[in-house]
Amino acid sequence: MSKKPFLVQLNQKLVKRWSCFLFSVPLLAVLLFACQPAPKEEAKTSSAVGADGFDRTHLPMTPPEVPVITALDARDATAPKPWAVKAPDGAPNVVIVLIDDMGFGQSSSFGGAIRMPAADKLADEGIRFNRFHTTALCSPTRTALLSGRNHHSNNMGGITEVATAFEGNTGLTPQSCATVAEILKLNGYNTAHFGKNHETAAWEISPSGPFTHWPVYKGFEKFYGFMGGETNQFYPGIYDGTTKVEVDSEDPNYHFTEDMTDHAISWMKAQKSLTPDKPFFMYFAPGATHAPHQPPASYLDKYKGEFDDGWDAYRQKTLDRQIKMGIVPEGTKLAPKPDYIKDWDKLSPTEQKVFARQMEIFAAFGEHVDDQVGRLYQSIEDLGIADNTLFIYILGDNGASAEGMANGLLNENTYFNGVAEDIDMMAANLDKLGTRESYGHFAAGWAVAGNTPFKWTKQVAGNFGGTRNGLIMVWPGKLKQTDVVRDQFCHAIDIVPTILEAAHVPEPVSVNGVEQKPIEGFSMLKTFDDPKTPEFHNTQYFEIVGNRAIYQDGWVASTVHKAPWEDGPRGKLVDDKWELYNVNEDFSESTDLAADNPEKVEELKQVFMDEAVKYHVLPIDDRTIERFDPATAGRPDLMNGRKSLTVYEGMSGMLENAFINIKNTSSKFTTEVEVKPGANGVILAMGGLFGGYSLWVDKGKPVFTYNWVGLKQYDVNSSKALSAGKHTIEFEFAYDGGGMGKGGNGTLFIDGEKVGEARIDNTNGNMFSLDEGADVGFDEATNVSRRYKVGENKFNGKINYVTIAVE
Structure with a gap:
């Protein structure tokens, strides 16, 4: 005993x-x-049954036990009351709108020149936040925004396509960081996501999944949008849930932003029709204004001539408006622009003409996406639910993008393959910019101007130009003050706790049986009523590919390790030069105080290291383009080292990260087809008009087309046509070697007989397309070869298989 x-x-x-x-x-x-341990801080970890009888800290909630009934006859028994999860009383509808790649100084609501009437209306009826921050890059910001945890806590230190094997950078969002969609869904909300999803590991975007990191398994009951960093607005690759769907992209009036808005409005109306008392959460994330810059044709000339005075004048005019509007304090100075950005008055007339047109296209794109947001909000008002809708409008997931380099781009794919575009060539094709014939991006000078009053851009986490974005919040039934500016420091991770407090939903301890990491952000709700709310977010780190900063109590220490237009880092991480700013007095980070305050710099550098250890930022990986290669980066690869892949007719939309990689090596394509005389159509295509390859048949003769970053097409043509019956077609590519993106010789065979050969002088060294994948039996979206037409290239024979093999 x-x-x-x-x-x-x-x-x-x-x-x-x-x-x-x-x-x-x-x-x-x-x-x-006396024998007990010291009491802990009150629990995010304790169970708590609310006044409504629900324990919302452990999700999903558990139904009450049903009493045992002993009565024989149902007439003699009392049925238990039906049980269902219900949202807390008064829980509002919540909408997050997230614009892509828009800088702090671009929208009219924050002093910019892009007319955004919907944002202006919402700002007049709501609150602007002028010190809201993102991470400087899209995937990291989006995971932080949806989970309330820092991007490295979400394993999203960079975009998913450059994930590595280190914690903090794996690209696989952990189950311990449940999204706000999952939390709200399990608290009685309907949930939906429209637009861009760049939070799913790139190698998991295939028909084989796994689908655990797709939106419909991360809390969204409805998803209609594209997977990845960007999409062609006229030829988007769209999924409904996990199913690839075709859109009517051949309709000359089709535009994805309008399409996703139609779907969002229809979903919202249906939800309110059938369950009017049930709140909804909507994440509305257009591809605009990320490249490619593609407004509808009717918007192309809306800004004709408005940017002829250039980016230097734009910066000064924008700052003047920002001061007048109260967006920035009186006395704010323009931070000096980087040396890489030329003075406008020193550019040639050709450069000025090209660059001004680039900004006209971007501004039109920005106005158009805002018009769609206006349509969405008008529908909310028409349904009579605006007073109980918290509407969060975030103008950018990072600063404006400088990935267009010095001259801008007709085809952004050239940037990712390290190929320069000539200014004269762009001038000769200027009428194509913004249309279906381009995949364009503006020059880096416009990115710097778009981030006025700051110095740097997207990717540069060491400066507010990369991380400061405009934020508008509207809640007509709750806000006591409107058309006001709040200047408390806040971050993307603060949105989730704000939503949860507004919805009367506690932070969960466990979700789907997984213990949750504590939410790392802070609720902004008190600022809605009190402009003097003490600053609640006192310390925040920033890091993207070695560019890093630390904010603490009004001070910022930061370093720029690599500019977006630089081929590699400026030096070793340990040798980086740190700058120091007192941002309570210097809003734009215009005056570096590091030389006069070395002790403060060292103090803040140590704070950065402490935060870096805490949130799995280390080790820092400053590689960029190299990390697009899975083997180099050390991340999973769906091919898993396989040297061959066999695909079958009807398979489509297989993105590069889920397909065999033929770049920078020799390869062989083998297919067995059955045809009738006059065979035509595509057997296999990867990518599209802006880069890719295609094995196809033209009036009975096989052809292999290699589209080099949209600049040149190489055709290897057969001299012989296919007769009726079964045939084996082979294409062999003998790579020259000697580095990335080199050329080689291509040879075609029919049933073992050589029928054609030609030289392919250049190849894509890094990627074919961020948004168009491989299709078997047709070429979806844009066409790899200009010799066949979009929508009219389906193979008219039978494809038994296609095998691609690499050395």
Whole structure:
């Protein structure tokens, strides 16, 4: 028999000795209390049943036990009341709108020149936040925004396509960081996501999944949008849930932003029709204004001539408006622009003409996406639910993008393959910019101007130009003050706790059986009513590919390790030069105080290291383009080292990260087809008009087309046509070697007989397309070869298989 616990024996002796119940019980309580550990801070980890009878800290919620019924006849028994999860009383609808790649100084709502009437209306009826921050890159910001945890806590130190094997950078969002969609869904909300999803590991985007990191398994009951960093607005690769769907892209009036808005409005109307008392959460994330810059044709000339005075004048005009509007404090100075950005008045007339047109196209794109947001909000008002809808409009997931380099781009794919575009060539094709014939991007000078009053751009986490974005919040039924500016420092991770507090939903301890990491952001809700709310977010780190900064109590220490237009880092991480800014007095980070305050710099550098260890930022990986290769980066690869892949007719939309990689090596394509005389159509295509390859048949003759970054097409043509019947077609590519993106010789065979050969002088060294994948039996979206037409290239024979093999 086990011994009695010591305290029990002691208490029994005391009671026996003094026979004093009133003495012994208090003494026992004191002794018991003294032996307990110190009380913990009140729990994010304790179960709590609310006044409505729901324990919302452990999700999903558990139904009550049903009493056992012993009555034989149902007439003699009382049925238990139906049980269902319900949202807390008064829980609002919540909409997050996230614009892509828009800088702090681009929208009219924050002093910019792009007319955004919907944002202006919402700002007039709501609150602007002028010190809201992102991470400087899209995937990291989006995971932080949806989970309330820092991007490295979400394993999203970079975009998913450059994930590595290190914690903090794996590209696989952990189950311990449940999204706000999952939390709200399990608290009685309907949930939907429209537009861009760049939070799923790139190698998991295939018909084989796994689908655990797709939106419909991360809390969204409805998903209609594209997977990856960007999409062609006229030829998007769209999924409904996990199913690839075709859109009517051949309709000359089709535009994806309008299409996704139609779907969002229809979903919202249906939800409110059938369950009017049930709140909804919508994440509305257009591809605009990320490249390719593609507004509808009707918007192309809306800004004709408005940017002829250039980016230097734009910066000054924008700052003047920002000061007048109260967006930035009086006395704010323009931070100096990087040396890489030329003065506008030193550019040639051709450069000025090209660059001005690039900004006209971008501005039109920005106005168009805002018009769609306006349509969405008008539908909310028309449904009579605006007063109970918290509408969050975020103007950019990072600063404006400088990935267009010095001259801008007709085809952004050239940037990712390290191929320069000539200014004269762009001038000769200027009428194509913004249309279906381009995949364009503006020059880096416009990115710097778009981030006015700051110096740097997207990717540069070491400067507010990369991380400061405009934020508007509207809640007509709740806001006591409107058309006001709040200047408390805040971050993307603060959105989730704000939503949860507004919805009266506690932070969960566990979700789907997985213990949750504590939410790392802070609620902004108090600022809605009190402009003098003390700053709640006192410390925040920033890091993207070695560019890094630390904010603490009004001070920022930062370093620029690599500019977006630089081929590699400026040096070793340990040798980086740090700058210091007092941003309570210097809004734009215009005056570096590091030389006069070395002790403060060292203090903040240590704070950065402490935060870096805490949130799995280390080790820092400053490689960029190299990390697009899975083997180099050390991340999973769906091919898993396979040297061959066999695919079958009807398979489509297989993105590069889920397909065999033929770049920078020799390869062989083998297919067996059955045809009738006059065979035509595509057997296999990867990519599209802006880069890719295609094995196809033209009037019975096989052809292999290699489209080099949209600049040149190489055709290897057969001299012989296919006769009726079954045939084996082979294409062999002998790579020259000697580095990335080199050329080689291509040879075609029919049933083992050589029927054609030609030289392919250049190849894509890094990628074919970010948004168009491989198709078998047709070429979806844009066409790899200009010799066949979009929508009219389906193979008219039978494809038994296609095998691609690499050395």
